[in-house]
Amino acid sequence: MQAKFRPLAIAAAIVLVQAALVAFFAWPSLRTAPRDLPVVVTGPAGAAVAAELRQKVPGGFEITTVADPAAADRALRDREAYAAFVTGPTGVTLHVASAASPAVASLLTQQAQGAVVDVVPVDADDPRGSGLASAFLPIVLTSMVAGIVLTLTVASRTGRLAGVAAYATLAGLAGAWVLHQGYDILPGDYLASAGALALLALAVSATLAGLGTALGQAGLGVGALLVFLVGNPLSAVASAPELLPQPWGAIGQLLPPGAGATLLRSAAYFDGAGGAAAAWTLTAWAAVGLLLLAAPMRRRPAATPEPADETPALAPADA
Structure with a gap:
């Protein structure tokens, strides 16, 4: 490569690397959505809530039914689930653990139609994490x-x-x-x-x-x-x-x-x-x-020089 084109080639290569980094770093954020997100349901209408979740977001939630609200909160504190849908006579109460993921808590809270209880809240001085x-x-x-x-x-x-x-x-x-x-x-x-x-x-x-x-x-x-x-x-x-x-x-x-x-x-x-x-x-x-x-690295043995051929050269035969 001619010297005068080398700076341009280096600049182009760096820009390509930069573009790849920007694309790779931005890609996860642009594709954010629940995928087998662990949640629990409880109460008399728990099965109906689970069916509704599966219908609204197919494949979005991994749903487990637990016995009561105490078991639901225990699942949040043990990091076995990100949220709990607790059903009762007054409707559905959403329990979240924002400390596990403020993003998940915010996502579910925005869609909640009833009361929301933060069982394990994120620190008050860093509310969005x-x-x-x-x-x-x-x-x-x-x-x-x-x-x-x-x-x-x-x-x-x-x-x-x-x-x-x-x-x-x-x-x-x-x-x-x-x-x-x-x-x-x-x-x-x-x-x-x-x-x-x-x-x-x-x-x-x-x-x-x-x-x-x-x-x-x-x-x-x-x-x-x-x-x-x-x-x-x-x-x-x-x-x-x-x-x-x-x-x-x-x-x-x-x-x-x-x-x-x-x-x-x-x-x-x-x-x-x-x-x-x-x-x-x-x-x-x-x-x-x-x-x-x-671990010590194994060194390759040094090459042993071949012994010189000490056989005396034969003189050319007389014609």
């Missing part, structure tokens, strides 16, 4: 940066392991402090939230550092692709996995950002309920990254 969602991306990005910088600047595996462990611990404590004490938008136990954020930071930074150690710059690229390009838009931190097109919502929960968002909500609002799968997912990512960091 936008503060928590906005603060989540910087934690993921700085964890990526930590893994990349440690890979590029620290030569020894032991040093990288120590750096990842120190970063994850401090990131969890500092991130939770800002959200708890600084902005007061995250309720619940401080150490539980700090532990959730530390596990997320460890999963991301160890994955980047491990892949970078094992595969070099290509590994860093793969890690960034998984965590940022794929994991972040599918994390559903501002909505819910069941609002994203499937199977992408489920896939997002298998990646660190999605699992981290779920675990943080469980730790902050639900005393850990519904967070076991997310915790195991993050632990698996962290374990793989740490193993890649700790």
